[in-house]
Amino acid sequence: MAGPPCNSARMLGQALTPYCLCEDNLREITERDAAFGVLALVEVSFLMPPDPSLHQRRRPLTEAELQTIPWLARIAPDERARAVDALRVVEARAGDHVCRVGRPVTYWFGVLSGLLKMSSDTPQGQTMTFTGLPPGGWFGEGTAMKREPYRYNVQALRTSLVAGLPVDTFHWLLDHSIGFNRFVMNQLNERLGQFIAAREIDRIGNPELRVARSLAILFNPVLYPGVGEVLRTTQQELAYLVGLSRQRVNEALAALQAQGVIRVEYGGVRVLDLEALRGGALVRQ
Numbered sequence: 001m002a003g004p005p006c007n008s009a010r011m012l013g014q015a016l017t018p019y020c021l022c023e024d025n026l027r028e029i030t031e032r033d034a035a036f037g038v039l040a041l042v043e044v045s046f047l048m049p050p051d052p053s054l055h056q057r058r059r060p061l062t063e064a065e066l067q068t069i070p071w072l073a074r075i076a077p078d079e080r081a082r083a084v085d086a087l088r089v090v091e092a093r094a095g096d097h098v099c100r101v102g103r104p105v106t107y108w109f110g111v112l113s114g115l116l117k118m119s120s121d122t123p124q125g126q127t128m129t130f131t132g133l134p135p136g137g138w139f140g141e142g143t144a145m146k147r148e149p150y151r152y153n154v155q156a157l158r159t160s161l162v163a164g165l166p167v168d169t170f171h172w173l174l175d176h177s178i179g180f181n182r183f184v185m186n187q188l189n190e191r192l193g194q195f196i197a198a199r200e201i202d203r204i205g206n207p208e209l210r211v212a213r214s215l216a217i218l219f220n221p222v223l224y225p226g227v228g229e230v231l232r233t234t235q236q237e238l239a240y241l242v243g244l245s246r247q248r249v250n251e252a253l254a255a256l257q258a259q260g261v262i263r264v265e266y267g268g269v270r271v272l273d274l275e276a277l278r279g280g281a282l283v284r285q
Helices: 009-014 032-035 038-047 071-074 077-086 139-148 169-175 178-202 207-218 235-242 247-257 274-279
Strands: 090-091 097-099 106-115 116-121 127-133 153-156 160-164 228-230 262-265 268-271
Touching: 071 077, 071 097, 071 178, 077 160, 106 127, 106 169, 127 178, 127 207, 127 235, 139 169, 139 178, 153 169, 160 169, 169 178, 178 207, 207 247, 207 274, 235 247, 247 262
Parallel strands: none
Antiparallel strands: 090 160, 097 153, 106 160, 116 127, 116 153, 228 268, 262 268
16 A cells, blocks of 8 residues: 655645655555556656746847848837837747637737647637738737737647737837837738638638638738748648648649649748639639
């Protein structure tokens, strides 16, 4: 029989193994338990510190990273200095949540590299994807303006650099910077068009047309200036964003490539005819 829990186990409030981990009770761990990795679990759980949160991992931006932020060039020098002093960046790993439903807004976020997914969960437990967020995209301005809790989740699909402007600095710029206001208003206008298009995509049954329209949204030069002509993504990531299986996405990409609309390259998709991609003119109905 194992001995009673020690103080450390009581303080943790949970038993990671059936045994207390004090010196006396460690003798009670049998060879069978050790073979199943109990000692390894003990070592990892008690000796390894927890991974730091995104907030704890944030840091100031480098000059090269600052050069990728489009709105910094549109504001006055004193406004830029204030923004640069407040901006922070973090490397989000695949699966990390940048925003969660119900959490208070703290930052206005932008994607410097990588790929994020904006989604929400239905009452039935299904995930409804709103859009992907590729490089150059800044998002959450509506939530930041209203200072309301997030109504969506934003999750990294791959390792991504995500910058954040504190919400108080965001509001200061709204109050003092004409250039910043113009940028945000333009973002809101484009975002409205994007979500109207996204709702139309939800009603499309043709996989090729669905993939074409979804890709066109990600090649928006206003919302996502960092994408250029090549979207760095995998077929599995596209499947998450489009709401289709990887096989269906693969078939749709092959069809679009055969029609000269896109070219599938190593690690990404190159757009060859953006207007056709937007209108679906070359896609079999």
